[in-house]
Amino acid sequence: MPIVFLIYWALGYYVKAKNISPLPQNLFLLAASYFFYAWWDWRFLSLIVICSLTNYGAGLLLMKNDSNDNDRLSKFQKLEKSNARKTILTLCCVVCFGILGVFKYYDFFAAQLIRILPPPHNYLNIRLLHLILPVGISFYTFHTLSYTIDVYSRKFEPTRDITSFFLFVSIFPLAMAGPIERATNLLPQIYKRRTFDYAQATDGMRQILWGLFKKVVIADNCAVYVNQIFDTYLTQTGSALLLGAIFFAFQIYGDFSGYSDMAIGIGKLLGFKFLNNFRFPYFSRDIAEFWRRWHISLNTWFRDYLYIPLGGSRGTKWLVVRNTFIIFLVSGFWHGANWTFIAWGAFHAVLFLPLILLDKNRKNTDTVAENRILPSLKELFQMGLTFGLVVIGWVFFRAESIHQALEYLSGICSSSLFGLPHTQPRIPISIYLFIMLLLGVEWVQRNKQHGLESFGLKWNKWLRYTFYFIIAFIIVLYSLEGTPSEFIYFQF
Numbered sequence: 001m002p003i004v005f006l007i008y009w010a011l012g013y014y015v016k017a018k019n020i021s022p023l024p025q026n027l028f029l030l031a032a033s034y035f036f037y038a039w040w041d042w043r044f045l046s047l048i049v050i051c052s053l054t055n056y057g058a059g060l061l062l063m064k065n066d067s068n069d070n071d072r073l074s075k076f077q078k079l080e081k082s083n084a085r086k087t088i089l090t091l092c093c094v095v096c097f098g099i100l101g102v103f104k105y106y107d108f109f110a111a112q113l114i115r116i117l118p119p120p121h122n123y124l125n126i127r128l129l130h131l132i133l134p135v136g137i138s139f140y141t142f143h144t145l146s147y148t149i150d151v152y153s154r155k156f157e158p159t160r161d162i163t164s165f166f167l168f169v170s171i172f173p174l175a176m177a178g179p180i181e182r183a184t185n186l187l188p189q190i191y192k193r194r195t196f197d198y199a200q201a202t203d204g205m206r207q208i209l210w211g212l213f214k215k216v217v218i219a220d221n222c223a224v225y226v227n228q229i230f231d232t233y234l235t236q237t238g239s240a241l242l243l244g245a246i247f248f249a250f251q252i253y254g255d256f257s258g259y260s261d262m263a264i265g266i267g268k269l270l271g272f273k274f275l276n277n278f279r280f281p282y283f284s285r286d287i288a289e290f291w292r293r294w295h296i297s298l299n300t301w302f303r304d305y306l307y308i309p310l311g312g313s314r315g316t317k318w319l320v321v322r323n324t325f326i327i328f329l330v331s332g333f334w335h336g337a338n339w340t341f342i343a344w345g346a347f348h349a350v351l352f353l354p355l356i357l358l359d360k361n362r363k364n365t366d367t368v369a370e371n372r373i374l375p376s377l378k379e380l381f382q383m384g385l386t387f388g389l390v391v392i393g394w395v396f397f398r399a400e401s402i403h404q405a406l407e408y409l410s411g412i413c414s415s416s417l418f419g420l421p422h423t424q425p426r427i428p429i430s431i432y433l434f435i436m437l438l439l440g441v442e443w444v445q446r447n448k449q450h451g452l453e454s455f456g457l458k459w460n461k462w463l464r465y466t467f468y469f470i471i472a473f474i475i476v477l478y479s480l481e482g483t484p485s486e487f488i489y490f491q492f
Contacts, residue, residue, distance in 0.1 A: 004032045005269060009196055012271075022193045026163050029270070033172035037136075044134040047103075051096055052169045055144040058092040059151045059158030059165075066154070089152045093145065100141045103131050108337030135490050136176045138334060142301055144169050147183040149305055156183050164190045171272075173263040177256070177489040179277040179297035186272070194271030204268025206452040209471055210441075211261025214451075215487075216475050217434050218254035222247040223485045225427055230398060233408050238417030241408060243427075245391050248398050250435055253282065255488045256295070261450055280446045282390075282439075283368050285382035287351040288361040290390060298334070302327045320356055325349045335397070335492050340405060344396040351389055367447045434474075 011024045038045045065084040073081070107128045114126055147168070150156040159165050168187050174180075229236055229244030236244070260277035267274040281293035291299055303312075310323045325346070332345020355361040368383065369375040375383065392409065399405035442451045456464045 001266065001269075004029075008032075008270060012194060012196065015193055016195060022190075023163060025194065026167050026190060029171065030163060030167045033167065033170045033175060036172040037170065037175050040135055041132070044137075047099060047134055047137065048140055048170050048175075049166075050099065051140060051144045052166045054092055054095045055148045055169075056159075056162060056165050058088050058148045060160070061088045062148070062151050063158045085152060089148060092148050096141050096145055100137055102129075103133055103137060105337045106131070133491065138492050139178045139180055140169055140175065142180050142298070143174070143178075146180070146301060146305065147187075150183055156187075159187060161191070173266040173270075174274065177259050177263075177487055177492075179260055179263065179275045180301055181275060181297070185275055189272050197271065200268050200271070200273075203453065204265040206468075207261045207265035207268065207450045209468060209475075210451040211258040211265060212475050213471055214254035214258030214261065214438065216479050218438055219251045219258060219488075220485050221431050221434070221478065222251035222254065225423060225431075226251050226398070228425075229423065230408070233404070233411060236411065236423075237419055237421060238412050238414040239419050240421040240423055241412045242417060243421045243423070245395050245398075245408075245412070249282075249387070249391050249394050250438075252394065252397070252488055253278075254438070259487050259489065264450075276449055279449075280442050282387055283383055283443065283446055284386050285364045285368060285379060286355060286360070286386055287348060287389065288355050289364040290386055291348070292365070298331070302331055306330065317357060321353065324352050324356060328352070338400075339402050340396050340399050343402050343405070344393050347393050347396060351393075370447070 008025060008028060011028055012022075015022055015024060034045060034048075037048065062085055065081045065088065107130065110126050110128050114128075117126070147156070147165075151158045164187060167190055168181070168183060171181075171186075226244055226248045229240055229247075233241060233244075257278040264274045264276070275297050277295060277297050279293040279296065281290050284290035284293055307323055307327045310326060311319050312323065313320050328345040328349035329342060330345070332341040332343070332348075335341045335344075352361065355363075368379055395408050396402070396405045399408060438451075441455055445451050445453055445455050448454060456467055459467070
């Protein structure tokens, strides 16, 4: 990143001095993004190129067959072009979802068929492929398809600038785990010249710092005890199992929102404004609010390209319930080829039912305890209940099978729930303090974009930089002493 940063802005000043297009910057950033992804495994770079070429070509073909503004065409010609556009979109989806399906879902469906048709009745001779799942494939697949669907819906003009489009697909902060960008937001930023903005860059540095704190200090430390408890769940007390589930809630939040903070912060250093992906979801007062604040880029993708085309909230209650279950089941399956993810999605769909039936799914759209320091008792209860339900769902998400998840939840409900949790190794008090620091800082910043957006900016300069130094020191200390773990969402 430091090397990319220096060369990128040197090219930026060259572009500005020569008063030319940002092509040199874009070409360099595209090369750096391809190098970044290829460093993991160069063979899978071909998949990004195929997705990019497919959607770039589809956009141009959709524009060529657009008869919307051509009054000289006969009705037959317009119908012919309309059918051609549908065919182009369908083929594009088949290619992109086909690649995703082979690498991510083939073995899952093959295993189900093998179970249904065991030898010697397996006449289809089905075999598992055991393919490596390419990192970020779910993200850049949705990334590219959003462009083509928007072009098809005439929400966005297709681009002829192949460098800009390929950069839009593969820009390295987003390549591994999002946020899932939209062409309507990112492509216009790629087209125009970018000048270094000191205020934006320092805000990006603060967001990167906070993202690193959430990943290295919160997520990676929680992971040690979560793994230990889940691996030995049959011998753990109910209180230890509950603690393990709560720690996983903070692990996955620190892990994924920490990645998003770093990606968005790096974008700011490069002069881009990426879409926000998290808005402090554990301060939600109901499940609907939680999903408006968790993994925002994915949820809005499903809302715009699946939920609304299905009818959305229009129609009867039955149709709204049906559409809600569809998007949650699909969202669960998007996360992984395992019944546990489908169960996790179904669980959240069930939690949504009372809100839909009572027309309360859009009730809490403001910031909790707005213009107040502390929440009311009612808000505190609502947040606690919502968090508790989310934690139950995370057990299905973390478990290796539905049977394990049910056994785990059954263990929590045992009489040993009311005893003190005893874990080996013992959980140091520092982990609890860091979680409290996380919650405290983000509570103060709950109406901002990230935890350090304005936190401490009114302090004395030396006090503020001392705080940043302490956070950085803790990150370095734990990165050296702890056991780093891969980002959870890399597996999706």
